[in-house]
Amino acid sequence: MYLYDDFDRTLVAERVREFRDQVGRRLSGELTEEEFKPLRLMNGVYLQLHAYMLRIAIPYGTLSSDQLRTLAHVARRYDRGYGHFTTRQNVQFNWIKLAELPDAMADLARAGLHGMQTSGNCVRNITTDQWAGVAPDEIEDARVWAELLRQHLTLHPEFSFLPRKFKIALTAAAHDRAAVKVHDIGLRLHRNGAGESGFEVIVGGGLGRTPFIGKVIKPFLGKRDLLSYVEAIMRVYNQYGRRDNIYKARMKILVHEIGVEKFAREVEEEWQSIRDGALTLEDAVVAGIAGRFRYPDYATLADDPPELAAARADARFRRWLGNSVANHRVAGHAIVTLSLKPVGGPPGDATAAQMDAIADLADRYSHGEIRVGHEQNLVLPHVAQRDLPTLWRALDTLGVATPNIGLVSDIIACPGLDYCSLANARSIPVAEEITRRFRDLDLAHGLGRLHINISGCINACGHHHIGHIGILGVEKNGEEFYQVTIGGRAGEDAELGKILGPAVPYDDVAGVVEDIAAAYLELRERPDEIFIDTVGRLGVEPFKERVYAAR
């Protein structure tokens, strides 16, 4: 993971000092709320239904054990003992007091954590594949490039007052685990015909009120040109993005309105003026940042050690192993996903006690490193296979070993109306009820890979558009209703879900999901045809018939 140097530490400390001054001037009345709001948003501070919410950036989802302990400390000292991991690899605390925020931020800054630009009309947390650096199918570690971009776009004087928020994601693997096609800029690191690696640049993706899948404007960008080309895109957006209507201000709308060819030409023209200038990423600069990434000194181990073979006799362990443990690029090691989706519990939350315990486990079993996935689960990325049985027992005791990764009860959900002032409807209790209906692990495993995404409003923070089953909270006559979609996909073949039928009331959502599941079992060609492929093969109609037959 990236280690801060003096420059990085100083910047974050200066930011805390500045924010402390701004909070002081707000509390004294010198700053009005209108003047203060964009400033606090640029530090990740929202005002929600019950309290302020602080969103902390976890750059490219990578945390050290010390950082996780610091999050536990903040949860305990300034909040109500827990935190929530988000779909953009951030963490949120829901009960922070404004007056205490500068102190909380100072504590976070000491661990190299901050909330800079996690909100507001600026560049948000840059996300990547949570398996970056350890996935067998990646061509290189995308996080180095994410860090270069992060630094360049932090407190950038030209791009801090954009028309709207701006989201960037990177992937370097055949299987896109970062959903780059639904970001303002998606960057796919790949090799060209000559074997050189470079970026495919995809623009104008995004979910929310008007979802779009992004389009390629540059099939191959040399790595040296990454910053200058991104700068050109952002300059075009800053100047021409709409400022008259916040619902039409994202870059996806600009790309759609002027057309992707014209957009690409504008970017190219701007880029021609600035390429080969001060923003060119020379090898020395890249090496400087890459050199600050620490990789574990992996032990030389063989695959499938005797400890593992023996432990397989335990059926519960076997199930967890098959579900939550993935192959690692280094022999004898594994990538372990920790489920933050307990049956009947809120998705994506961890208590301070859990955070501390996971930090300790990371020290013992994962070279001190944890990852946060945009599926709202955690990952221990550097586990030796021989440690899996012992680790599993510890995770099981902590309640983070439910073997439901990627299954129907591994639900991605926004906080919804229980917390968020933008929401139309609740999402957490809907998720909890669905997990209760599918608590039977044989049933869940029998259904196979099935991603449910729940958003409490059209802002789509739960990414419902790209869920295999998407659930969107709407309001009808003061009652909570939910629109269900099926057929959404997130990765390299990204697709938006299609509406199944009329919206259903709160009490009926779990039932609809059960009926969809039952329809799938009936309609699938073979047990290994996963749900999303059955929908792809048959379309929405057969599901709609069965689900709405009795409604």
Add this chain to the structure above:
Amino acid sequence: MPLVKAGRIVEDRFVRVLDDAPLPDGVPVMLPAARLLADARELAAREAPTGVVWPNDRKIAELAPHLDWLVLVALVFPTFRDGRAYSQARLIRERYRFRGELRATGQVLRDQFLFLYRAGFDAFEVSKEKDAPAFADAVKRYSVFYQPSGDGRLPAFRARLSRDVSSAPVDGRELVR
């Protein structure tokens, strides 16, 4: 609305002239874009300095031919959240190498001073009286910058590589330390 330049409140010697009003003799004037473009030749021949107020939704390329004789360009922030003029400022300073006064007008608040300064503005029509004396401090809030920009300060990427090399400005503008 106080005018801040070089960290101090100064008199504004420019007179804003709207549309077709006759130009006062021997007085620096600030004109709207349409008038500048229409009367450029006569204006360039004036003895007293001429400046323009350039709207934030017009391309700087249209203004570029006049940057070698204009003494002042004023850009506009209709609200402080509308950041288009930051891009305009950088283009004017860094691409077209304008050496005259680049003034921020509109809603200009203390918490944007440093961004404005870094984007190339050197004069600020400050919205709140109270903010004006805070300018000198505001631009010292940070000592580390990740990006190169019009203020010439060495970005962190380069500073890391050359910790012993002096942070000489890139384009000759004075550094505020």
Add this chain to the structure above:
Amino acid sequence: MTSPLQQKLKLAGPAVVTANRLGDGAVIYRTGTGRWTTELAAAAVVSTTPAATELLAAAAADKLEAVDVYVAPVRLTAERHVLPGNLRERIRSGGPTVALPGTG
């Protein structure tokens, strides 16, 4: 629920004026004596649009204490107890409808 902050003011029943407290974001209600309380039971209840407009204006002028001031519906029971008038206000008043982690 469309954000109440964007609504045109037109009373359909009894209402209170509510906001978030600046210092800690807590939910507060305007009282009849020009102060703020965290207890809905102590809030000033208005039943006409003019009364609501007046109460709102006075409350919104208090920029030091309250943020995002708006008019929220309430229900009155037979005993004149004041209850939240919709789900959003129930949640604001009573907290999340789900158990917080570590307490469930």
